[in-house]
Amino acid sequence: MATTTAEIGVIGGSGFYSFLDDLDEVTVETPYGPPSDPIAVGTVAGRRVAFVPRHGRDHRYPPHKIPYRANLWALRSLGVRQVIAPSAVGSLTPAHGIGTLAVPDQLVDRTYGRIQTYYDEGAAIHVSFADPYCPTGRRTAVATAREAGWDPVDGGTLVVIEGPRFSTRAESQWYAAQGWTLVGMTGHPEAVLARELALCYTPMCLVTDLDAGIEEGEGVTMEEVFRVFAQNVDRLRTLVVRLIETLPADRSCPCPRTLDGMKLPIELP
Ligand SMILES: CSC[C@H]1O[C@H](OP(=O)(O)O)[C@H](O)[C@@H]1O
Numbered sequence: 001m002a003t004t005t006a007e008i009g010v011i012g013g014s015g016f017y018s019f020l021d022d023l024d025e026v027t028v029e030t031p032y033g034p035p036s037d038p039i040a041v042g043t044v045a046g047r048r049v050a051f052v053p054r055h056g057r058d059h060r061y062p063p064h065k066i067p068y069r070a071n072l073w074a075l076r077s078l079g080v081r082q083v084i085a086p087s088a089v090g091s092l093t094p095a096h097g098i099g100t101l102a103v104p105d106q107l108v109d110r111t112y113g114r115i116q117t118y119y120d121e122g123a124a125i126h127v128s129f130a131d132p133y134c135p136t137g138r139r140t141a142v143a144t145a146r147e148a149g150w151d152p153v154d155g156g157t158l159v160v161i162e163g164p165r166f167s168t169r170a171e172s173q174w175y176a177a178q179g180w181t182l183v184g185m186t187g188h189p190e191a192v193l194a195r196e197l198a199l200c201y202t203p204m205c206l207v208t209d210l211d212a213g214i215e216e217g218e219g220v221t222m223e224e225v226f227r228v229f230a231q232n233v234d235r236l237r238t239l240v241v242r243l244i245e246t247l248p249a250d251r252s253c254p255c256p257r258t259l260d261g262m263k264l265p266i267e268l269p
């Protein structure tokens, strides 16, 4: 088992493959295989931080093949208890234009065939997931973004599709008609696996496109996602550093108590 070297984890998404230069690389083995890449560990804004690019630094893992369990397990084994999860998302409403930062408070799982639990034998463990994200992390992320001059969207529902294809126009319009506001491919099972490890998990969604349903036109392309994300990645990185600085160290949220009273079939790192 790795020793405690970090308290905050950052999982970078599409276009967010590295964090800061002066980090050390740690190779972590897990019962679920290796994480997407060696974990970069270092001190950021006075806090110990571990970074992993969820697709790998060369984007070799498509959303349905990301080793989600290994990534979260590796972070926890390094001592991480709070996870910040930036990602590129499509907007399902004209109210959230390109470049918007959103911190959703709900998710809808439309994935299939992804392993979404650590507890699949030995005992049945059912974690609460009514509110999938850390309330303190969300509140701090929104406040920090405002202070940094962003105009963040506080709340909304992220629908996570299986991918790797983007949505059809009809699917996109249907998601929007449900009142869901953002669409991505990686928010599940990442958030629930974090919850199953009693970690705090805070999404930071950058809108890169208007998906397929809002506007006439060709619909979203991969090129558009990367281009828009690249235009915003430096400010997003700066914001993540500010969030690392401001996240309260004492976890007075419910997240650490997720597994209280449960007899786990596995030993957590
Ligand atoms: C690069 S286009 C689709 C890709 O972008 C998003 O990645 P991430 O969530 O890791 O930022 C989306 O979920 C897809 O994986």
Ligand SMILES: Nc1ncnc2[nH]cnc12
Binding pocket: 088, 089, 090, 091, 161, 166, 167, 183, 184, 185, 208, 209, 210, 211, 212, 220, 225
């Ligand atoms: N429109 C979209 N649909 C799914 N995932 C995305 N990631 C970025 N934009 C997306």
